[in-house]
């Protein structure tokens with residue numbers, strides 16, 4: 001199965017919400033009879049004038065409802081789709097739909113304003129609007145779609161932060177497996193020393209990937225473990241050291257101190273470390289993900305994001321808000337619990353999956 005297909009299937013809750021919402025917006029406002037589409041400019045201008053189609057014979061059993069394309073209309077494609085003008089009322093409905101899809105007010109306003117630019121008053125079908133929305137979302141996401149950079153200097157230290165349950169452990173496991181499969185040598189440090197379950201889970205991933213997982217006794221100092229892990233990674237000539245950390249936001253001062261201490265000690269071995277600080281966010285938390293970015297940016301020098309659990313949530317729109325508000329690179333997205341369910345972030349695929357548009 002192609003990744004787009006998988007992404008689209010998995011993001012069904014997000015896409016069906018926006019998809020159905022857009023259909024409803026057009027249907028509510030559509031007035032024109034479908035058999036005689038007006039020659040208004042299209043979103044994408046066709047290369048040549050469309051061939052003229054003979055109007056079908058009028059049905060004898062009364063008029064068809066104006067907003068529903070007839071059978072022939074459906075066979076003939078888009079020209080028979082109901083349309084409505086892109087006016088203030090429609091823009092307002094679009095804003096509401098995007099806000100409901102967790103895009104946030106600011107981003108929803110920006111996206112709809114961009115959609116209207118140069119198109120205000122045009123007649124739009126649901127397909128036109130979906131294509132346009134996907135294009136505008138992809139435009140917002142394009143600058144942030146950047147894979148985790150891999151540096152020549154080794155070991156490259158990647159500190160992984162995020163609240164408990166966001167998917168840090170799983171993401172580290174997936175990254176380790178994928179890097180190992182790509183021929184890189186990897187060491188993992190199980191830095192959440194307070195959560196035995198997290199350590200065990202990392203050990204399982206480590207075994208699966210054939211990657212050593214360094215652990216420390218429960219409750220011991222994560223900074224000491226990180227220091228040892230640095231030593232081990234250097235001694236083994238490892239390419240990457242992935243450090244898991246605790247995510248207890250309940251005691252923010254302690255967590256901040258813990259993270260700062262980890263950074264201090266690994267800098268004794270490499271003043272440039274950590275080379276990346278990945279913040280792992282859970283898509284199902286919706287708008288709360290924005291608060292988490294703010295909080296973790298204060299605690300650590302976040303260099304990039306991984307958004308997990310995009311499968312099975314209707315809150316995928318939050319990723320657009322994140323890109324718009326913070327501009328932090330989105331390195332990967334998680335769409336399931338298996339190794340290959342962590343994928344590079346592709347803005348157009350994501351936008352299409354979010355809106356419910358097929359990839360062309």
Ligand SMILES: Nc1nc2c(ncn2[C@@H]2O[C@H](COP(=O)(O)OP(=O)(O)OP(=O)(O)O)[C@@H](O)[C@H]2O)c(=O)[nH]1
Pocket residue numbers: 162163164165166167168169170171192195197198201247308309310311312333334335336337341
């Ligand atoms: N559906 C889905 N589940 C995921 C994804 N990523 C992680 N999970 C699940 O989310 C749960 C929490 O993931 P963890 O990796 O344990 O999260 P954590 O941030 O390490 O949390 P702690 O172990 O509590 O510190 C687990 O059941 C994972 O299997 C994803 O992309 N999709």
